Amino acid sequence: MNRHDTIAKLVQATPMLAAIAEELSFTKAAERLKVDQSAVSHRAKSLEGALGHSLFDRTTRQLRLTEMGEILCHAAIDNLARWDTALDKLERSRSTNLIQLSLSSSLAMKWLIPALPNAHAIDLNISVDVKEEVVDFHSNEADAAIRFGHGPFPGFHSSHLSHCWVHPVVSSNYLGDVNSDASLLTDPKTIFLADRRGEIDNTDFSWDYYLSKSGLVIDDFIPDHQFDRADLMLQAVIGGMGVGLGRTLLVEGDIEAGYLQPVGTSVRMRSSYWLVCSPSFAETNRFERLRDWLKLEVRNTIGRSAGDSN
Numbered sequence: 001m002n003r004h005d006t007i008a009k010l011v012q013a014t015p016m017l018a019a020i021a022e023e024l025s026f027t028k029a030a031e032r033l034k035v036d037q038s039a040v041s042h043r044a045k046s047l048e049g050a051l052g053h054s055l056f057d058r059t060t061r062q063l064r065l066t067e068m069g070e071i072l073c074h075a076a077i078d079n080l081a082r083w084d085t086a087l088d089k090l091e092r093s094r095s096t097n098l099i100q101l102s103l104s105s106s107l108a109m110k111w112l113i114p115a116l117p118n119a120h121a122i123d124l125n126i127s128v129d130v131k132e133e134v135v136d137f138h139s140n141e142a143d144a145a146i147r148f149g150h151g152p153f154p155g156f157h158s159s160h161l162s163h164c165w166v167h168p169v170v171s172s173n174y175l176g177d178v179n180s181d182a183s184l185l186t187d188p189k190t191i192f193l194a195d196r197r198g199e200i201d202n203t204d205f206s207w208d209y210y211l212s213k214s215g216l217v218i219d220d221f222i223p224d225h226q227f228d229r230a231d232l233m234l235q236a237v238i239g240g241m242g243v244g245l246g247r248t249l250l251v252e253g254d255i256e257a258g259y260l261q262p263v264g265t266s267v268r269m270r271s272s273y274w275l276v277c278s279p280s281f282a283e284t285n286r287f288e289r290l291r292d293w294l295k296l297e298v299r300n301t302i303g304r305s306a307g308d309s310n
Contacts, residue, residue: 006051013047014076016040020056021073024063085141099290102129102142106195106230107273111249112146115297124293132197132229135276144277144290149203151274157282159291161273162298164248166210167266171259173240184243185216185264191242194223195230198245204269205230205247213267234260249273252301273298 010017019029019040026044030037048055055069065073103112108130119126129135135145152158168185175184184190198205207223210216224242227233230250237244238259246260247269254260275294281287 009047009050010072010076011079013043014079016043017055017073017076018080020044020063021065021069021077024065026063088141097123097286097289098125098127099286100127100129100141100143101290102131102135102145104132104146104148104229105130106234106250107146107148109231110234110251110253111301114253115301118297119293122293124289126290143281144275144287146294147274147276148205149201149271149274151272151276153274153276156276157279159275159282161275161294162248162302163272164269165266166205166245166247166269167262168210168243168264169234169237169246169251169255169260170243170263171238171240172261174237174242175261175263186218191225192221192223193233193236193242193244194226195233195245196226196228198230199223199226203271205245205271207245209269210245210267214265216264249298249301 015033016029019032020026023029023032026040027037030040033040044056051068053068054066055072057064057066057069101112108128112126112128116126116128129142131142131145134147135142146161147153148164151160170184174191192207194207195205199207207221211218211221225236227236230247233244234246234250234254236242238254243263246255246262251260251262255262275291277287
């Protein structure tokens with residue numbers, strides 16, 4: 001049996017393999033599939049014969065998967081889950097205007113969630129899916145994602161949302177009586193906070209990048225404290241722990257509310273915010289409404305920030 005025929009046989013057996021793996025019983029698997037137990041047993045033996053491998057250990061009181069059985073059964077479970085995800089997307093696109101949007105926790109907490117009432121006001125229904133890693137649209141329920149990085153992204157439809165700037169921020173509690181930005185950033189007693197991911201992910205959201213582009217020289221610079229997420233780092237800054245790095249869309253709200261204030265100069269980053277999705281979703285009206293609303297919110301956020309600085 002060639003590889004194509006093997007795959008075709010496995011595709012046909014996918015529901016049975018998933019049921020056996022989850023029930024660990026031919027009888028219960030048959031009940032779940034609404035067929036006779038003998039049919040499941042016969043198909044399992046036939047599949048084993050075609051593959052030339054034993055998939056199930058039948059010598060114990062409870063059915064067990066062999067090493068080969070675990071590989072194929074887990075693949076079957078994953079495939080069924082993808083079909084469930086695909087059907088959910090299909091149902092959502094037919095019956096509702098709901099859009100599942102994936103983005104990082106920092107961007108969600110600091111920018112998108114506070115803006116959601118504006119989306120609801122125009123009947124744009126967004127469900128937030130927080131993911132720190134890159135989204136696989138084939139296996140994830142997300143319709144689209146906001147990515148921060150060096151786009152566009154090959155294989156996906158990418159719409160540019162905003163250029164980004166990075167600049168140090170501090171709370172008034174930490175700033176105290178210091179009036180000079182330069183003295184704060186070069187003072188050896190200053191505590192510097194950083195986002196651990198930004199320091200290593202090549203997005204330019206790092207102190208090394210800021211210092212290299214701003215012209216500041218701090219010998220043997222190492223951040224005093226690093227955090228797993230940018231929003232945690234910024235919350236520590238608000239609490240008066242030290243000076244942190246802020247970037248576009250993450251700090252405007254806190255600056256406007258008086259929790260943070262920028263110090264030093266702003267530096268343009270090579271990374272940007274992008275709205276990313278599959279080519280097929282990019283052809284839908286839901287995508288157009290989401291893209292247009294996001295661009296409007298970005299302009300409003302940056303515009304308010306520019307107004308405050310004048």
